[in-house]
Structure formats: structure tokens, C-alpha cells
Amino acid sequence: MEEQKLILVTNDDGYQAKGFNSLIEAVRPLGKVFAVAPFDAQSGMSHAITVKHPLRTIKIKEEENLSIFAVHGTPVDCVKLAINVLLPRRPDIIVSGINHGSYSSTSILYSGTMGAALEGSVNMIPSIGFSHLNFDHEANFEVPIKYSHLITEKVIQNGLPKNICLNVNFPDVTLDKISGIRVCRQTMGYWREEFDKRMDPVGKEYYWLTGFYYNHEPDAQDTDEWALKNNYISIVPVHTDFTSYETIKIINKWGF
């Protein structure tokens, strides 16, 4: 009999998040699950690691084919600790999420959910980050659960090329409204910040980071933003070699 798949589940919203528990539910039929997530919300932590203080882990649950741990650290800390300390062997796949809120386009840069997936693929473990466009704590995860199961199953069957992970986003619509799945490229866009400047009770200024997303190419049908706007589930394959090869040629002409 084939050995059971070992699946590592993590996220950036913390182990109590509905999206995390939805992802456990989605992938549990596919193998033995180790779920290792931050103790509390770590949104916007990107690929951050904890170097200034030590990490602690708490065992939350242990039952047949499911162990849950919480880590006082970032999503990437969770993956590193899971692979190197907590799991009985290297996982066959890492799934991260399901994030409450979108990580499409360049938002991937800020994403702890995708930070964990990238860490998996640097370690040559097939990895997927899942995000739901609804950021409500009590969002409906029916669509994300169905399709994160399906996509994880496909990755287990087919594998992924070396050092590649997937960035999957779910539009916020009901099952009957889903147009399908589209494999896309990352939209080029950015966050236009507008800092909300306030005064504290002793008269000192402080700023809240706020802003809105600006899409440089709203009509490009091969992008994740376009897919999501048209009720498709978007899959962007992401690599960890950030080199711009075209630019190497350009700079070589500068005559250093």
C-alpha cells in the first residue's frame, strides 16, 4: 500500500482563523495533516523571519491523522519549524491559507500566506498559497474549500516544477457563479498609499497605513486581476528566481 501523503497546512491569520480550519477540512481527505500556524494574526508579514527572539510552540490538538501546533512567530517561521523540528518527515506538500483577503497581483510581496508557500518551494516542496477575496472573519468558505481540495489533489498527482509554487485566489461569489479556473500571470499594479494622519491624546502625530490598489493593465485577460473580476479562480505559478535576465544584458553595457 502506498504511504499516506504528509500534508503541512499553515497560514498567516493564526491557527484560530476560519480560513485555516477550512483548509484543514479541505485537504484532510488527501492524507495525514500536520497544521502549524502562527499563534496570532501575522498579516502583511511577507517572508519575515524571527531573529531577535526565540520561538515557542504549543500543541493545540492531536487526533487520528491530524496534529495542530501554534507557533509564536511568522508564517515562514512556522514552515521552517515544521520541516526541521515538528514533522516526522519532510512533507509531500505545503498548503497555506485560506487567507481572509486577496493576495493577487503585486500584493504577493506583502503576503505571509505566500511567504510560507515560497519558503516551501525554496525547500523544493510543492507548495500552494490560497486566498479568499472576502476578508470577513466569518466569510463563507464553500467555494474555497471545494476548489482548494481539487487544486491540492491535482498538485499531489502532477507535482510542480522545481522551486515553483502556486498563488491561488478565490473570487467572492457563490458556487453557481464560478466561471471556472484560469492559470494566469501576475497583474502589474501597485498599492497607492494614503496615510491617515491622526493626533494622539498628548498631541503627537501618528499614521495609519491605508490605500487602494491601482491596476496598470485592467484589460489584460491573461492576468489574475482580470480572472477574479470575471468570477474565475486564479492560479499564478510563482518562481523564486527573481533575476531579470534581460536587464543583465542592459547593465553589462554600462561599462563598469
Place this chain on the structure above:
Amino acid sequence: MEEQKLILVTNDDGYQAKGFNSLIEAVRPLGKVFAVAPFDAQSGMSHAITVKHPLRTIKIKEEENLSIFAVHGTPVDCVKLAINVLLPRRPDIIVSGINHGSYSSTSILYSGTMGAALEGSVNMIPSIGFSHLNFDHEANFEVPIKYSHLITEKVIQNGLPKNICLNVNFPDVTLDKISGIRVCRQTMGYWREEFDKRMDPVGKEYYWLTGFYYNHEPDAQDTDEWALKNNYISIVPVHTDFTSYETIKIINKWGF
């Protein structure tokens, strides 16, 4: 007369770091400098942003053509606040560093220094991250100062393609030992973690993140790791489109 260049300087080691003040010294002859750095060390913060609490800024210094601010936040927070609030206009260039310690190869993923540079290039401002392979607080910055000046000057003269920034690392050798500058690709490698498990005074376990770098391709002469080992200054051009285009074709055959 041409308007003076506006240069934003930031880093991840905090505004008091020797590397930060070395970079200010290096680029000051090239224009008007606004330096906006974290209040304290933010190593390993990658592209993290602060969303759970507000940001505060402190003016550290203001003199002819040089203003220094400290921000209670991450390197990316510094860039966002600088561009949107603190600077009189959009900067012409962003330089980040000089980091105390290497950010070559896949270490770029964890790098706050490069997080700031990537944030600049997402905002379509030419940006450079500089790192020194010597991580000592009192490291000698003679080589980094000379060459960060030169490279910044070249980028001001030539510009950079849209959404491209540079990851520059300096070998830890004296000026006479420098072999030259090499434009490279990012080495494929990863950090092999070995968590240092300890017991606190009340008998509870905790872990320190530690490890060593493993190079998948030590003999590849077009990589940054090879260049640095051979006393070259490495420049890796980095883009913010993380899509793996080859993998789009592969997944499209999975038959979703």
C-alpha cells in the same frame, strides 16, 4: 540649471547603523538626501508592512541637503511613508542599506534591505539594495562606500527598466583585493535550518532559528555567490513579476 536629484536612503538595521550612515556619506555628493530608516533593527523583515498598529516618525536631523527621519516600522513602511508623506516630491532614486551582512542568492526573500528596494521598483522608482558580507557592527565600509557611490551614479545616469531594482553585495575584502563588478543571476540555494532547542528557567522549551546556506550550484560562474567568492562585487537585477511563464503552459495541460 538642472534640478538637484532627490535621493531617498533607507535600510533595515535602523538609523543608527554604520552601514546606513556610510550610504548617506556615499550618495550625498549626488544630490539632496532624505534618509528615512527604522528606529531599531528590522533584520529579516522582508517585505513586511505594519497593519496592526499605527506608525510614528521622529525627525533626527535637518541640515543643508540632508534630512534624517526614524520610523517605528519596517523598511517597507519607511519607503511608503517617505514617498507619500515625508518627502517634498517623489524621489528620483531609492538606495537601501548598506546592510550589515549578505543578502545574496535566495536570502533576498528574507531581506528588509531588498524589501525596501522592491517597494521602490513596484512604485516605478529606480531602486538599489546594498549589502556588505561583513555583518560586524563596526565593519569597514571603505569598499561599499566607494562602489555604492559609483553604482548609484550609474543608475542616476542610465535609469533602470520599469519595475526592476538591483541587489548589490560587497565581498568582505580591502579595496586592493576587489576583482571588479559582475552583473549576475541569483544563485539557486537555500538555508538549511538547524533549530537550537533550549529549556527556559521554568522548564519550557524554546527554539533559536539558526542554520547554514546551501548552494545548489557552487561552480556556476554567472551567479552572485560565485562572484562574491571570487572577490567581485555582485549586481543582480531583480524584477517584481514573479510569474513562472513556463509553468502556465504546464498547468494548462492538467485539465481543470
